[in-house]
Amino acid sequence: MKNKSSYWAKTLQNGLIGGGISLLLSVVGLVLAFGKTYIISGVLTMAQVFVLAPFLFEATQSIRQLPSKEPIKTLLVGGLTGLLGGAVLALFILINNFINIRSVLINVSPDLVNLLTFHLPLVAGLLALLGISLVVGLVAAGVFMLPDRIRGALSQAVMVVVLVGLFRDLIVTVILHWGWVQYAFLWIFAQSGLTIISALLLFALVGGLGYWSAGRNRKAIAANRTPRQQKVVRWGTLGVLGLIALLLPAILGSYFSEILDNVGIYILMGLGLNIVVGFAGLLDLGYVAFYAIGAYTLGMLTTSEAVGLLHLSFWVALPVALVVAVAAGVILGLPILRLRGDYLAIVTLGFGEIIRIVVLSDWLKPLLGGSEGIQRIGKPAIGGLVLANQQQLYYLILVCILIAGFIAIRLKDSHLGRSWMALREDEDVAEAMGINKVTTKLLAFAMGALFSGLGGVLFATKVGSIYPQSFSFIVSINILSLIIVGGMGSIPGVFVGGLALVGLPLLLSQFADFRYLIYGAVLVIMMLRKPEGLAPEARRRLELHEDDAGPGLQEELQTVTKNPGR
Amino acid sequence: MAILVSKKVTKRFGGLEAVSKVDLEIREHSIYSIIGPNGAGKTTFFNCVTGFYTPEEGEILFKGRNITGLSTDRVTRLGISRTYQNIRLFKNMTTVENILVGMHPHLKSGLLGGIFRDRRTREEEKAAVEEASRLLTFINLKGKGDLLAKNLPYGEQRRLEIGRALGSKPSLLLLDEPTAGMNPSETQDMVSFIRRLRDELGITVLLIEHQMRVVMSISEQISVLDFGVKIAEGTPQEIQKNPHVVEAYLGRGAASGLGQALTAD
Numbered sequence: 001m002k003n004k005s006s007y008w009a010k011t012l013q014n015g016l017i018g019g020g021i022s023l024l025l026s027v028v029g030l031v032l033a034f035g036k037t038y039i040i041s042g043v044l045t046m047a048q049v050f051v052l053a054p055f056l057f058e059a060t061q062s063i064r065q066l067p068s069k070e071p072i073k074t075l076l077v078g079g080l081t082g083l084l085g086g087a088v089l090a091l092f093i094l095i096n097n098f099i100n101i102r103s104v105l106i107n108v109s110p111d112l113v114n115l116l117t118f119h120l121p122l123v124a125g126l127l128a129l130l131g132i133s134l135v136v137g138l139v140a141a142g143v144f145m146l147p148d149r150i151r152g153a154l155s156q157a158v159m160v161v162v163l164v165g166l167f168r169d170l171i172v173t174v175i176l177h178w179g180w181v182q183y184a185f186l187w188i189f190a191q192s193g194l195t196i197i198s199a200l201l202l203f204a205l206v207g208g209l210g211y212w213s214a215g216r217n218r219k220a221i222a223a224n225r226t227p228r229q230q231k232v233v234r235w236g237t238l239g240v241l242g243l244i245a246l247l248l249p250a251i252l253g254s255y256f257s258e259i260l261d262n263v264g265i266y267i268l269m270g271l272g273l274n275i276v277v278g279f280a281g282l283l284d285l286g287y288v289a290f291y292a293i294g295a296y297t298l299g300m301l302t303t304s305e306a307v308g309l310l311h312l313s314f315w316v317a318l319p320v321a322l323v324v325a326v327a328a329g330v331i332l333g334l335p336i337l338r339l340r341g342d343y344l345a346i347v348t349l350g351f352g353e354i355i356r357i358v359v360l361s362d363w364l365k366p367l368l369g370g371s372e373g374i375q376r377i378g379k380p381a382i383g384g385l386v387l388a389n390q391q392q393l394y395y396l397i398l399v400c401i402l403i404a405g406f407i408a409i410r411l412k413d414s415h416l417g418r419s420w421m422a423l424r425e426d427e428d429v430a431e432a433m434g435i436n437k438v439t440t441k442l443l444a445f446a447m448g449a450l451f452s453g454l455g456g457v458l459f460a461t462k463v464g465s466i467y468p469q470s471f472s473f474i475v476s477i478n479i480l481s482l483i484i485v486g487g488m489g490s491i492p493g494v495f496v497g498g499l500a501l502v503g504l505p506l507l508l509s510q511f512a513d514f515r516y517l518i519y520g521a522v523l524v525i526m527m528l529r530k531p532e533g534l535a536p537e538a539r540r541r542l543e544l545h546e547d548d549a550g551p552g553l554q555e556e557l558q559t560v561t562k563n564p565g566r
Numbered sequence: 567m568a569i570l571v572s573k574k575v576t577k578r579f580g581g582l583e584a585v586s587k588v589d590l591e592i593r594e595h596s597i598y599s600i601i602g603p604n605g606a607g608k609t610t611f612f613n614c615v616t617g618f619y620t621p622e623e624g625e626i627l628f629k630g631r632n633i634t635g636l637s638t639d640r641v642t643r644l645g646i647s648r649t650y651q652n653i654r655l656f657k658n659m660t661t662v663e664n665i666l667v668g669m670h671p672h673l674k675s676g677l678l679g680g681i682f683r684d685r686r687t688r689e690e691e692k693a694a695v696e697e698a699s700r701l702l703t704f705i706n707l708k709g710k711g712d713l714l715a716k717n718l719p720y721g722e723q724r725r726l727e728i729g730r731a732l733g734s735k736p737s738l739l740l741l742d743e744p745t746a747g748m749n750p751s752e753t754q755d756m757v758s759f760i761r762r763l764r765d766e767l768g769i770t771v772l773l774i775e776h777q778m779r780v781v782m783s784i785s786e787q788i789s790v791l792d793f794g795v796k797i798a799e800g801t802p803q804e805i806q807k808n809p810h811v812v813e814a815y816l817g818r819g820a821a822s823g824l825g826q827a828l829t830a831d
Contacts, residue, residue: 407681410680410681410682410683411677411680411681414675414679414680414681414683414687414691415666415670415673415675415676415679415680415687415690415691415694416675416676416677416680417680418659418663418666418667419667419670421656421658421659421663421667422656422659422667425656425657425658425659426654426656428618428638428654429650429654429656430656430667431637431638431639432616432618432638432639432642432647432648433639433642433647433667433668433670433671433730433733433734434639434642434643434670434671434734435639435667435670436639437639443676443677447677539658539659539660539663539712539714
């Protein structure tokens with residue numbers, strides 16, 4: 001049978017891939033770097049997770065493609081995949097014994113070999129490695145044969161324990177801000193990772209919760225609610241989210257609040273660029289230009305230094321900065337919005353660079369400070385209260401995001417939003433529908449410039465001093481990436497993308513030198529697995545209102561919007 | 567009375583005259599067809615009428631007004647709307663949204679209306695959705711308004727494209743091969759649908775069509791283009807008897823079998 005040979009071949013392939021991934025992680029030095037980072041103190045290190053997790057994953061992949069769920073065959077395929085993975089590593093260590101691989105790959109040190117062979121003599125160590133790989137494969141098979149509900153709960157619990165253990169340092173930093181409340185949580189953590197008892201407790205708690213919630217039929221519960229109850233649930237959720245948003249700076253402390261502010265500014269600009277790129281389909285690679293214009297206008301007008309123009313207060317300078325940014329958008333937009341796709345991207349890219357170079361130039365140095373930038377930029381004050389620190393500025397940024405989010409949501413479902421979408425889909429046809437290409441695009445461009453300028457204003461007042469280096473091309477690319485990762489045209493996507501792209505590197509600071517390796521890998525996997533983004537946009541229903549559409553149609557719509565490739 | 571008049575319209579691409587001194591006169595409330603072999607300049611002529619191309623010579627009058635060289639969106643606002651040979655819907659928008667975009671010339675709300683949703687905007691939007699749903703019924707797509715356009719079957723996409731064109735309440739509708747790729751029964755439905763456009767909505771229809779059975783049964787007047795030049799004009803009967811037409815389609819010397827060649831599709 002053709003099927004039979006194909007799944008054995010697949011098993012072989014998966015085993016080798018698993019071994020390859022482990023080998024790669026070892027060779028780049030990631031495994032050794034985490035040799036002393038415990039997930040569970042004294043029991044499990046992150047290094048072991050890095051080596052063994054690929055086997056677990058690949059064994060599950062092998063089992064998934066089996067035509068039937070016979071226990072013996074499942075165990076055989078799972079075990080074989082694990083064993084093969086282990087064999088790849090073992091072979092590598094064996095070769096290393098005879099040839100000095102370290103002369104090429106500097107990370108292949110005796111320490112790494114010791115770690116991989118569990119600090120045993122060579123032969124015993126290799127056998128142990130093979131044995132453990134086999135066990136990992138068998139465990140994958142065993143878990144796979146459990147009922148779905150238990151398996152789901154188990155994998156959730158394992159995931160949470162590993163993540164909490166791995167991010168122990170970050171979590172402890174946050175907890176230390178909580179005054180006496182910290183003592184309620186600190187006991188969970190050992191010097192490195194979780195204690196055995198807390199790991200078991202956490203495992204039981206998350207597993208139990210997962211098991212319980214998997215047993216609930218959420219759809220049926222949601223369907224049983226009266227419209228009134230639905231409203232209560234919706235507003236309740238919003239209220240809780242709002243409360244969390246209000247309390248975040250207090251919970252996180254000043255270090256994380258600053259990061260939160262950065263995320264917030266990126267989200268704000270993401271909301272603006274989403275109108276330009278996501279709604280109207282205009283690929284703007286020079287978005288940073290308006291950010292710079294907003295920041296420099298505010299800087300020039302409010303700085304208390306001699307170079308300053310008028311030494312205005314923040315609130316007076318703010319509208320001026322926004323008007324300047326929007327005017328720049330319109331002036332740039334008028335000539336170039338007749339261009340299409342690639343050409344538009346190139347011209348905007350050039351514009352972004354021009355602004356940065358102009359700011360850096362000697363010519364405008366008396367005004368803009370050249371490479372020395374502008375210092376002592378004014379802070380906003382409400383009554384007598386000056387919003388000086390990161391926690392206070394957070395609220396200003398939050399208000400700006402709420403306004404921007406509101407405008408974006410309203411515009412998306414408006415007549416203008418539809419015109420933008422039509423232009424994005426097919427420019428010629430949109431024009432044939434009577435849509436004026438230039439003015440419609442110009443409106444999108446101006447809205448984008450407005451939010452980017454506002455982002456620049458907030459950035460300038462937050463950091464207090466601005467330099468040309470802060471306005472490089474990479475800012476435009478980062479904002480574009482967060483939109484793509486979140487889902488083009490999707491407003492929740494901007495938030496998800498902002499948190500993922502700006503928040504993820506922060507979490508990955510744990511990984512020090514390997515940060516960008518992992519960041520890149522995560523992005524590639526994300527785009528392969530979910531090319532439509534993490535929170536893709538959904539089309540609004542106009543003909544049938546939500547309450548009279550049957551569940552069948554709703555599901556159909558969801559699947560429709562989730563598969564843009566169809 | 568003529569709703570559309572073209573006088574010696576010429577459109578060149580480099581050295582090629584895609585449309586060469588074409589004179590047409592289309593009566594109001596008629597169904598008028600343009601036929602001709604592939605590459606005869608039919609679609610180019612459409613593009614000249616809708617303002618997508620500007621003809622090098624000649625002029626186009628719509629309801630007595632010179633529209634030569636006006637931009638596409640202005641031509642649409644004056645009351646000319648069109649469909650495309652290869653369907654060009656807004657694929658990732660829903661059926662209703664496609665029609666609403668088609669209604670653009672009649673919707674006034676702009677940026678501020680969109681943000682603040684004042685009463686006028688809300689009323690306009692509500693009326694627009696109601697109108698769109700009436701159009702949905704007319705093109706027989708009721709209940710499919712919230713599906714993405716790309717997920718509709720082929721025939722329904724064709725009808726939706728016409729529905730979208732109807733959104734701007736045109737007095738002249740340009741249909742570019744509306745039955746392309748359809749089987750005989752779908753074609754028959756489309757023919758009666760086109761008749762309804764004229765009879766019920768009073769729209770003048772200008773049609774590019776390849777299926778002779780359709781052209782001969784539906785048109786009141788036909789023009790034949792060949793290499794950009796109008797080689798014949800007249801009623802279906804006159805066209806079927808015209809030797810130039812047969813020559814254009816079948817080559818020189820084939821004029822003997824003219825009747826059968828043109829009536830059989």
